[in-house]
Amino acid sequence: MTTKTQNFQPVLDEINDEIRPLLGVGGEVASYIPARARVPAAQFGIALRTCSGHEACAGDAAVPFSIQSVSKLFTLTLAMQHLGERLWERIGREPSGNPFNSLVQLENEQGKPRNPFINAGAIAVADRLLSVGDAKAMVLALMSSLANEAVAFDDEVAASEAATGYRNYALANFMKSFGKIDNDVSSVLDMYFHQCAIRMNCVQLARAAAFLCRDGAHPFDGRPAVTTERQTRRINALMLTCGTYDAAGDVAFSIGLPCKSGVGGGIVAVVPDHLTLAVWSPALDATGNSLLGMKALELFVAKTGLSVF
Numbered sequence: 001m002t003t004k005t006q007n008f009q010p011v012l013d014e015i016n017d018e019i020r021p022l023l024g025v026g027g028e029v030a031s032y033i034p035a036r037a038r039v040p041a042a043q044f045g046i047a048l049r050t051c052s053g054h055e056a057c058a059g060d061a062a063v064p065f066s067i068q069s070v071s072k073l074f075t076l077t078l079a080m081q082h083l084g085e086r087l088w089e090r091i092g093r094e095p096s097g098n099p100f101n102s103l104v105q106l107e108n109e110q111g112k113p114r115n116p117f118i119n120a121g122a123i124a125v126a127d128r129l130l131s132v133g134d135a136k137a138m139v140l141a142l143m144s145s146l147a148n149e150a151v152a153f154d155d156e157v158a159a160s161e162a163a164t165g166y167r168n169y170a171l172a173n174f175m176k177s178f179g180k181i182d183n184d185v186s187s188v189l190d191m192y193f194h195q196c197a198i199r200m201n202c203v204q205l206a207r208a209a210a211f212l213c214r215d216g217a218h219p220f221d222g223r224p225a226v227t228t229e230r231q232t233r234r235i236n237a238l239m240l241t242c243g244t245y246d247a248a249g250d251v252a253f254s255i256g257l258p259c260k261s262g263v264g265g266g267i268v269a270v271v272p273d274h275l276t277l278a279v280w281s282p283a284l285d286a287t288g289n290s291l292l293g294m295k296a297l298e299l300f301v302a303k304t305g306l307s308v309f
C-alpha cells in the first residue's frame with residue numbers, strides 16, 4: 001500500500017490520544033488582541049489530505065481558528081501566479097534569523113524584506129497583489145476554491161489587528177520610505193490585516209494546501225492548476241527555510257518537512273508527492289509556533305517515517 005491510498009486515520013487517532021494529556025500544560029496563547037487572548041488553550045486538531053484525495057482527521061479538526069500567518073502561504077501563491085519572477089525584485093528568499101515582526105534588517109537592506117513569510121515580506125506581497133486587483137476578494141476566492149467551501153474573514157479580528165498593529169504600520173511605512181511599496185499604506189495594511197483574520201479549521205486548511213503535495217494541481221480534480229510544478233517546489237523550499245520564523249532550522253532538524261505556522265496556533269506541513277497536514281493548538285512556544293502542533297508533527301514523522309530527507 002502506498003501513502004496515496006493508505007488509511008492514516010489510526011495514526012491521527014494515536015497522535016490525538018498522545019497529545020490530549022499535554023493540553024494546557026505549556027506554552028501561551030497569543031494575547032496581543034482580545035479576540036485571540038480569549039481562545040481556550042486546551043484544544044488540538046489535526047487533519048490531512050493525500051495527493052490522491054484521501055482524508056483523515058482527529059481531535060478539534062472542525063473547530064475554526066484564525067489562520068494568521070498561514071495566510072502568507074496563499075498570498076505568496078497568488079503573487080507567484082500573477083507576477084512570476086517579477087515578485088523577487090521586491091522580496092528576498094533568505095531566512096531572516098529574526099522574529100517575524102522585526103524591523104532591524106530592513107534598514108540595511110533598503111526596505112527589501114528577507115522573505116515573503118516574515119511580516120514585512122507579507123506586507124510587500126499584499127502591495128504587489130493590490131497592484132494586480134482586488135486582493136481581499138482574490139485571496140478569499142482562492143481559499144474558498146481550494147477548500148471547496150466558503151471561507152471568510154473574521155471582521156472582529158481584522159479590526160483588532162488594525163487597531164493594535166503598530167509594528168506592521170512601522171514596517172509598511174519604512175518600506176514605503178524606500179520606495180518599495182506602490183500602494184497606499186492604509187490599503188496595503190487593510191489587506192494584510194484581513195488575510196491574518198481568515199477563519200478556517202484544520203480540515204479546510206489541509207484541503208486548501210493540498211496543491212503543495214501534488215505539484216501544484218488543484219486539490220479537487222478537474223480544476224485549473226494552482227501553480228506550476230516548479231513554483232510549487234519553490235513554495236515548499238521557502239516553507240522549509242523560512243516558514244516557521246526563526247525556528248526554521250530547528251523545525252527542519254526535528255521534523256524535516258516544509259511548514260508554515262501562524263500565531264493562531266495553526267501549522268500547515270507538506271510531504272511532497274504524498275500528503276498535506278494541518279495541525280492546530282493555540283498555545284505557542286517562545287518562537288511563536290504552536291507548541292503541541294509541532295509536537296504532533298514530530299509524532300507524525302516518527303510514526304510514519306515520512307520526511308523530505
Ligand code: DON
Pocket residue numbers: 067068069070100101117118119161168196261262263264288
Ligand atoms: O501581523 C502580526 O504580527 C500578527 N497578525 C501575527 C501574524 C503571525 O501569525 C506571525 N507571523 N509571521
